[in-house]
Each structure stands twice: as C-alpha cells, then as structure tokens.
Amino acid sequence: MSIARPLPHDAAPLHVTGQARYVDDIPTPANCLHLAFGLSRIAHGDIRSIDLSDVRAAPGVVAVLTADDLPHEADVSPSAHDEPLLATGRVHYVGQPVFLVIAESHLAARKAARLARIDMAGREPILTIDQALAADSRFEGGPVIWQKGDAGKAIAAAPHRLEGTVEIGGQEHFYLEGQAALALPQEGGDMLMQVSSQHPTEIQHKVAHALEVPMNAVRVEVRRMGGGFGGKESQGNALAVACAVAARLTGRPCKMRYDRDDDMLITGKRHDFRIEYRVGFDGAGRILGIDFRHLVRCGWSMDLSLPVADRAMLHADNAYHLEHVRIESHRLRTNTQSATAFRGFGGPQGMLGIEAVIDRIAHALGRDPLEVRRANFYADAPAAGEGGSGGNGPGRERRAAQTTPYGMAVEDGILNALVARLAERADYAGRRRAIAAFNAENEVLKKGIALTPVKFGISFTLTHLNQAGALVHVYQDGSIHLNHGGTEMGQGLFQKVAQVAAAAFGVDVSQVKITATDTAKVPNTSATAASSGSDLNGMAVKAACDRIRERIAALLRCHYQTEQVEFRDGTVRVGKEELGFAEAVKLAYENRVSLSATGFYRTPKIEWDRRRGRGRPFYYFAYGAAVTECVVDTLTGENRILRTDILHDVGASLNPALDIGQIEGGYVQGAGWLTTEELVWDEAGRLLTHAPSTYKIPVCSDRPRVFNVALWEGENREETIYRSKAVGEPPLMLGISAFMALSDAVAACGPNHPGLRAPATAEAVLAAVARARG
Amino acid sequence: MGFVISVNGRSHEVDLPGGVPLLWVLRDELGLVGTKYGCGVGACGACTVHVGGEAVRSCQMPLEEVAGPVTTIEGLGTPGTPAAIQRAWVEHQVAQCGYCQPGQIMQAAALLGENPAPSDAEIDAAMRGNLCRCGTYERIRAAIHAAARMMREG
Numbered sequence: 071m072s073i074a075r076p077l078p079h080d081a082a083p084l085h086v087t088g089q090a091r092y093v094d095d096i097p098t099p100a101n102c103l104h105l106a107f108g109l110s111r112i113a114h115g116d117i118r119s120i121d122l123s124d125v126r127a128a129p130g131v132v133a134v135l136t137a138d139d140l141p142h143e144a145d146v147s148p149s150a151h152d153e154p155l156l157a158t159g160r161v162h163y164v165g166q167p168v169f170l171v172i173a174e175s176h177l178a179a180r181k182a183a184r185l186a187r188i189d190m191a192g193r194e195p196i197l198t199i200d201q202a203l204a205a206d207s208r209f210e211g212g213p214v215i216w217q218k219g220d221a222g223k224a225i226a227a228a229p230h231r232l233e234g235t236v237e238i239g240g241q242e243h244f245y246l247e248g249q250a251a252l253a254l255p256q257e258g259g260d261m262l263m264q265v266s267s268q269h270p271t272e273i274q275h276k277v278a279h280a281l282e283v284p285m286n287a288v289r290v291e292v293r294r295m296g297g298g299f300g301g302k303e304s305q306g307n308a309l310a311v312a313c314a315v316a317a318r319l320t321g322r323p324c325k326m327r328y329d330r331d332d333d334m335l336i337t338g339k340r341h342d343f344r345i346e347y348r349v350g351f352d353g354a355g356r357i358l359g360i361d362f363r364h365l366v367r368c369g370w371s372m373d374l375s376l377p378v379a380d381r382a383m384l385h386a387d388n389a390y391h392l393e394h395v396r397i398e399s400h401r402l403r404t405n406t407q408s409a410t411a412f413r414g415f416g417g418p419q420g421m422l423g424i425e426a427v428i429d430r431i432a433h434a435l436g437r438d439p440l441e442v443r444r445a446n447f448y449a450d451a452p453a454a455g456e457g458g459s460g461g462n463g464p465g466r467e468r469r470a471a472q473t474t475p476y477g478m479a480v481e482d483g484i485l486n487a488l489v490a491r492l493a494e495r496a497d498y499a500g501r502r503r504a505i506a507a508f509n510a511e512n513e514v515l516k517k518g519i520a521l522t523p524v525k526f527g528i529s530f531t532l533t534h535l536n537q538a539g540a541l542v543h544v545y546q547d548g549s550i551h552l553n554h555g556g557t558e559m560g561q562g563l564f565q566k567v568a569q570v571a572a573a574a575f576g577v578d579v580s581q582v583k584i585t586a587t588d589t590a591k592v593p594n595t596s597a598t599a600a601s602s603g604s605d606l607n608g609m610a611v612k613a614a615c616d617r618i619r620e621r622i623a624a625l626l627r628c629h630y631q632t633e634q635v636e637f638r639d640g641t642v643r644v645g646k647e648e649l650g651f652a653e654a655v656k657l658a659y660e661n662r663v664s665l666s667a668t669g670f671y672r673t674p675k676i677e678w679d680r681r682r683g684r685g686r687p688f689y690y691f692a693y694g695a696a697v698t699e700c701v702v703d704t705l706t707g708e709n710r711i712l713r714t715d716i717l718h719d720v721g722a723s724l725n726p727a728l729d730i731g732q733i734e735g736g737y738v739q740g741a742g743w744l745t746t747e748e749l750v751w752d753e754a755g756r757l758l759t760h761a762p763s764t765y766k767i768p769v770c771s772d773r774p775r776v777f778n779v780a781l782w783e784g785e786n787r788e789e790t791i792y793r794s795k796a797v798g799e800p801p802l803m804l805g806i807s808a809f810m811a812l813s814d815a816v817a818a819c820g821p822n823h824p825g826l827r828a829p830a831t832a833e834a835v836l837a838a839v840a841r842a843r844g
Numbered sequence: 845m846g847f848v849i850s851v852n853g854r855s856h857e858v859d860l861p862g863g864v865p866l867l868w869v870l871r872d873e874l875g876l877v878g879t880k881y882g883c884g885v886g887a888c889g890a891c892t893v894h895v896g897g898e899a900v901r902s903c904q905m906p907l908e909e910v911a912g913p914v915t916t917i918e919g920l921g922t923p924g925t926p927a928a929i930q931r932a933w934v935e936h937q938v939a940q941c942g943y944c945q946p947g948q949i950m951q952a953a954a955l956l957g958e959n960p961a962p963s964d965a966e967i968d969a970a971m972r973g974n975l976c977r978c979g980t981y982e983r984i985r986a987a988i989h990a991a992a993r994m995m996r997e998g
Contacts, residue, residue, distance in 0.1 A: 076937075078934055078935075078937045079939060079940070079942075081939075081942060082934045082939055083923040083926065083934060084923060084942075085933075085939035085942030085945050086917075086926065086930040086933040086934055086939065086942075086945060086946075086949060087878070087917060087918070087920070087921060087922055087923050087926060087930060088876075088878015088879065088916065088917035088918050088946045089918075089922075089923060090942050091877070092880075094877070094881070095877035097875075244975075244977050245941075245943075245977055246880070246882050246888065246890055246941070246943040246944045246975065246977050247880070247882075247941070248881075294941070294942075295941060296880070296941045296942065296943025297941040297978060299977070327881075330882065330883040330884055330888075331884075560940035560941025560942065560943075560978050561940065562940070727937045728937075731937060731940055731978075731980065731983070734979060734980070734982050734983075735940060735980060736979070737979070738979030738981065739977070761885055761887065762882075762883050762885070762887040762888050762975060763887045767975055767977060768981075769972045769973075769974075769975060769981075770967070770968050770971040770974070770984065770985070771968040771971075771972045772981075773979075773981040773982055773985075777982050
C-alpha cells in the first residue's frame, strides 16, 4: 500500500540534478519574442501623454503597446474586473504596468522599457490605513460586521478590561522562481500557454477574454512552480495575458518573466493589518467579551481582498471559545500594490490579533500566557466512541458543541490534549522556570518562551470552489497516466495523489506517471489554494481509479466465475488465480473494457453566507501548536530562535515526510513574516524593499538551533482522502510562537507590556524594550 | 571577439560581449538551464556554480572574468549517476519546489571540497547566502552532514 509512506517528492532526482524544468527552462522556438512592462513611477495620477518614440527605436524592439493599442479590452483581475492589463488614463500605484514592450530578447525589452517619457498629472496618493480611513477609500461600501452574543455589554460588565492595537506587517512572497509565462500560437488562432500559476483555469479564462475567443481555444499547462505561496494564484494573469496578446499580434511565441525587482514592485503581497481591540475578562483570564476592528490595507484593486479579509475574521477566535464577540472589518483601498493571497489568506493576521490579546491579558494578570490560553480553549471533542447520540462517557456531561463566532459547531477539537502533550514533551514548565532564572541573572540578554496554538479552517470560503476533477488512463501494458486539476508548487501534491492512485490499483507508485496540470485534460479547476490540493484532487483521483478498477474487477468476476477479486502488491487475485496487474489490464483491453475514467469530488456539508457571517464555511479544522524559545540582545534588538518544538495535526498522514517538510517550512516562513521580513514604502508610495538586499527572508542561520517536529497521531473525523488533513497553510501560523516568545523575552526587561509590533525587527524589539522599561 | 570557456569538462567558444553574466551564457547560449536566475544581484544564491572549484554567483560574474573551468549542477551528476551530495539530497528529501536547490547543492559541494566534515556553525556560515523560500534549511543541514559522511567513507 503506497499510502502513509514517507516517499520522496516525485521530482527529487530531477530537482537535485538541475533537470526539473520550470517555465523559463522550456526550450522555445527560435523566433520567440520577449516582453517587459513599462511601469508607473508615481503612486497616483493621470496620464497626460506618453512618448514612446525612443522605446520603439531601441535595438531589438518589435512593437510597443499601450492600453489604447490593445485590440480588445484586457483585464487581469481575478474578481472585480478592475485591473486593466495596461493603465487606462489613470495610474494607481508605483509599479503599475503602463505599456508593454515586445522585443527580440529579454534584455532588449527591459532596456527599452526604461526609455519612455510619460507626462503625468500627479494626484495625492492614499498610502496608509489612516489616510484611507480619512478619505473613506474602501471596497464594499462600509465595514463588514459579524457578531455573536453582545460583546459591548459583556465587556462593560467584565471585572477586567483592556484595549489596544496590534500592528501587523505584510509579506513579500519571494518565490525563488519569479512570475513567468510563455504563449505559443497554434493553428486557427488557438493559444497554448505554459505558465507558472496556481490557477491554470483562471489563466485560460483571462486569456480567452483578452483574445475574444471561447475558453476552448486556449489550453494552459503547468508542470511545476518554483514556489507559489499564494503569490501565483492571481498575480500571473498579467504576464499570461500580455504574452497571449503579443503572440496573437505578432504571430510569434512570446515569453515574459519578471526581473526580481519588477516582480516585487508589480505584484501584490500579504495584506498588512491594524487590529484594534477591546476585551473584558475575568481573574483567570477567561475572555468574557471581545470587540475587534480589522483595518485591512488592500492596495489599489480588489483582487482577492474580500475573501482574505473574511478569512481574517473567520480566524479572529483562533482556538478560543468566545461567547460574546463582535468583529468589524474595513477593506481599505490604497495606492499600493494590490495585496493578494499569501499562505494562510488572512487567517494568520486574524489569529495574531487574538494571540496578542491573550498575551496582554496574561501580562495584566501576571499569569503564564499558556494558562490563559488553556482557560479559553474550545473543548476537545469526545474521543471516538464517546459522545454522539446518547453515548455519554463516564462522568462526562453531554453538551452541545461550542460554536465559533460565525455559528459553526467545533466538533473535532483536540487542542487541549495536543497542547498538554506538547507542553510535556517540550518541558515547557521546566524551561519557563529556567528562563526566569536566566533573566534574573542577565541584564543584557533576555530569553523568552511561548506556546501558541493553531486552529485553521479547511475549505474555500467561496463554497463552489470546493470541487475537483481527475482524468486517469490505464494503458494496455498496465502503466497508469494520472492527471488532475491541482498544481505542483513544491508541496508534494503530485506525489501524494500518485500514492492515492497506486493504492487504488494495488500497484507500486512508480507505475503511475504524473503529468502536468492541463486545462485540456481536466477542465474548470479551482486554484490550488486554501490548502485544499490533496483533499480535493486526491478524492477526485480515487473516484476515477475506483471506476476503472471496478470495471476490470467486473470483467474478472465474470471471466473467472468468482466474486473474489483483490488488487494488491502489483497483482490481482481472482478466486484462486493470481494475475499480474498488467495481465489483468490486457485481458480487460481485449474484452473491450474502457480503461480511462474521469473522477469528480465536491466537499460535502459546507454552506456559508458571507454577508451575514453565518454557516459552516469549513469541512473541518486542522490543529497544531508550537513552543518557541528565543533570546534577545536588549542593547541591539538582535535575536535568535534557540529551540522550537511542534506537534501538528495532519490527520492520518498521506506522506509523513512531505507533511513534516511542509510543517518545517511553514513555521520558518511564518516566523520570517513576524520577525525579519519588513516591507517599507516611502512617502511617495515607492516600495523601498524590492530586492533580497533590503528584504530579509529567513536564511540557513535563522532556523531554530533545535527543531523538533512531530505529527499528532489521529485521523480526520470527516471522510477525507484516507482520513488525512490539509497541511499547506496551517503550519505557517505556528510561527506566531516565535513572535510571542520575543514578546515574552522583552517583557522581562521591565514592568510594562512590550506592545511589540510585527514584524519584530531589531528596531521594533528595541522600541519594545524601551516600552517595557517605561 | 569570442571567449573560450570550459564548462563541465567541455570547451565552448562563446561569441558574446565580455560583460554578459556567466548565468546567461550558461542558460541562453549553452542551454544549461539547471542554473537558475533568482535575483540578478548575487543576493539569493540560486545561480551558484563553481569556477575553478570555488562557488560563485554566476549572475555577477562577467564572461570576461571567468578564469577557470566552470562546473554547473549538470556537471555534478545526473539522475542515473548522481553525485554523493545529490544522493544525500534525495535521501533527506530536501527539495520542495526545488528551484533554489541547484544553487544550494553547488554551494554545499564547494564547502565539502574545502571542509570534509563541517560543523553546524560552518554550514550556517557557508550557506547563509543561499535563500530557500520553502524553508528546507533543516534538511539541507542534515543532507550536508550525510554527504560529508558518504564522501569520507567513499
């Protein structure tokens, strides 16, 4: 059985020898052209005139296009149709594409793009949250408000009250492979696209629209991405549409890849947030009422900001049962890059909000933050066999499941048990004592420790996206061809799904050929996003494989006059006979049995009314917790992660090696977001941190000195693929423990709460040290 | 005027201006696309190759300054005949998206060429200029230790 085995990534031998092909590595025809955008240099203004004569005259330039030169309207928005490929009259941020250069080489296109003379009438840009609030610059009219109980009354009646603000920075994706697309014109006006995208169907849709052809005239293929992290869900649309339009115009293949600086200037990032809160609590730290105000900087266009802001609201409770809660979310429009999907999709920001509140409550009460966290956890679900209809465990009162602020019952809780196990394994209590002793003896260096939980909702909140298709062929030699709607960006989806297919036929996974995602094989795919890849595509593939296997089995039952047919270990046992899998397949072929099938899956049980904030948006929750210990130099603000222990829930793992890799990487990326990764814009709205020389993602020496990652032993209570759970996004939020450990270390410097802002750069840590000392 | 460079044991005449970065010579001229473009400013390590046995950022090395034989990831080993370090990388399941890994492996191979048994701190010091956004650092370190053992034991 191929399931649950720690098999290496299917492309591992190719990755390590440089043979794995990314879009820019695909050999192109000799007449291929290369594209570059000319970008806006101001954040807001009207185009008075564009003089492109020098651009057109530059060596190697074939054509230059502005919005006026496009034969059809070309929009690249994934949502509101508010992102023209090229600026139409007005520019909305520094880095917005204004014109498109088509040239004989990448370098020629880029050089020429610098030669434009654009006359702009500048307008006052709206850059910050405060400016956007003052100008009432927003999406969706007013704020979205969800509530449960009466937060105002509960806070007023609470014995303790606090209010405050949490500042949370954005994050650049910094996928090592930048955005890239290649358009290859086909006969009859058809277009074949090779792209680095998490969403091939959307590329197909946007290209078809821009070319004014039906979707069936566009085929999109994605073999792999060199990292996605949400940054290739919608941000690849512009390159793909530009390539397709240019290829149509010139009749030649066209390729575009962003230079790193252009990539960072043009594309959206994680949303930065300001979260304001008022909270009422009791002497044990139990939250009695809480009111959140999320101020979300969305950038210039809508993109995916509404569902991102929704998901932040959906995770405002994180792991804590809130009786009286109100969440108000403002989606603010600013003259900056359009903030977009990024691993966690708003969830991390919502979660950090309440974790910061808990930290503050614990400080105010002089309690261990872990104690306060535990006092507020959702109850664990009864273990299997307990609970249910009348099945009361001994001494256990049966009660209705607690509900989230949006009214969903939390029926699969495990955090009380998981956190207890982790705290014990990591010796949280003993180390906290040791740290207190260390801090008492050290003036300059201060240590801190924090254990934080994650409860992350799994499903697309736009319910109709929770579907997937697959196409499986078995050839007459017994080899298997696998295709599905998910894309591979390093998460190991293809290998997991191949393991599912191999298990269905009882063969070794090496017999399954993994093939590139292709809109001509599986149509109408959802983005590979929301951690849903293996849940959705695994089930669709299993459905397809089961159909083919059943057809073969039906033939064998009839042929051998027996009811016993079993596919196992590369053989098919039929009564007392044993056939090789290939032999059984050959027999089926010769008896005219169809050996190709599609499979389809739709997630059950979910329904969601986003305007009211009510329903069951998630099929289930994924859980985890992390303990981080760090040390801070209070003279410089420099800090190090000393040790991290993680216990994370992936249900019954499809592949423990891949899952642990996702957990390690997610933690590192989450800790980076909250510590070293700082985006800085100047007063004119120019992004100053647009290269790895100024934007600091974690490096080798930033990883924890000791890093223990373990999987929670359990299975998904819902009927997912082999009872596994999604793993892509949830571990990112384990990185919150690094931020809270820094807060804990700084709190040792003085009597006040440090009020650390994220990211906790050395400067931010120093400022917090000063606040703590008072 | 042309340049003659040796890449993976083969000599190539390259008719390009001397200022063209080695990265583009390898990728666009010689079709050796295993070496990746990441940032173009020598700050991410994705383009790391060996010149005269030393790890260099090929995006920052002009063709005219290439003073020794060049080895790229393709010259280290193939899927059928991988080098010890490549085997260690597969066994430790390092790569996720894989894009930075040719650069990581070339950097690590240069380290092991100088230091057959590096400590964790020496690995950190040698590898700190090679970014991996998937966060595979823990396994990179483990794979380097494993490769060091394999190479010592032959």
